[in-house]
Amino acid sequence: MEERRIAMKNIKLTRMEAAVEKALIKGEYHAAAKSEFDNIARAIERRKKNAVLNIRVNSEDLSHIKLKAKRLGVPYQTFISEIIHHFAG
Numbered sequence: 001m002e003e004r005r006i007a008m009k010n011i012k013l014t015r016m017e018a019a020v021e022k023a024l025i026k027g028e029y030h031a032a033a034k035s036e037f038d039n040i041a042r043a044i045e046r047r048k049k050n051a052v053l054n055i056r057v058n059s060e061d062l063s064h065i066k067l068k069a070k071r072l073g074v075p076y077q078t079f080i081s082e083i084i085h086h087f088a089g
Contacts, residue, residue: 046085047081047082047085049081062076065079065080
């Protein structure tokens with residue numbers, strides 16, 4: 001496989017982005033089947049945030065949610081959104 005480099009401005013990549021770039025260059029990724037691609041696209045669409053919600057919660061509950069989100073490595077608002085998505089579905 002011929003390796004092609006596109007001239008780009010110097011962009012600082014995160015470790016994860018650099019790993020993805022390296023894997024792409026090595027050809028480690030493959031095209032997804034149409035059905036798999038469609039399933040992924042639907043999952044992404046279902047998780048788009050297009051509404052704003054302001055609620056009052058107990059500060060201790062919020063502290064626990066923030067702690068759990070931190071352990072999972074996600075922002076707490078994303079964690080709350082995923083909880084709502086799970087129970088709304």
